[in-house]
Amino acid sequence: MKAIVAGTVIAEAEQQDLISIEGNRYFPPAAIRQGSLRPSTTPYTCPWKGAAQYYDVATDDGQAHDAAWCYPHPHRSALDRVGKDFSGYVAFDPRQADIVG
Known part of the structure; x- marks a missing residue:
């Protein structure tokens, strides 16, 4: 499976290595393209998962x-x-990323 943002492959892993939660596919940290995630200051806390870290994705x-x-x-x-x-x-915003496989 691949996560593609603006035509750039940001993550790639075997389907069995992904975790599906609430319709989003989460890629293992080792599957993320080095240097492609930059921490964002956007705050968010999910009531049941906890505090999230958002990222801007470099393409x-x-x-x-x-x-x-x-x-x-x-x-x-x-x-x-x-x-x-x-x-x-890591999961990707479906409005900004395509998850293909």
């Missing part, structure tokens, strides 16, 4: 604002609910 043609996010330290109850540790896994 070959510029950057996409808040096009990706992760949960660096999700709530323990979220890990239990999902059934896997998704700490640091």
Whole structure:
């Protein structure tokens, strides 16, 4: 599977390595193109997952604002609910990224 933002492949991993949560596919940290994520100051806390870190995504043609996010330290109850540790896994805004595979 690939996450493509503005024509640039930002992440690539086998489908079985992704975690699906609420319709979003989360890529493992090692699958993210080096240097493509820049921390954003946008705050967000999910009631059940915890505090999110948003990222601007650097592409070959510029950057996409808040096009990706992760949960660096999700709530323990979220890990239990999902059934896997998704700490640091990265999801992409479906309005700005195409997930293909």
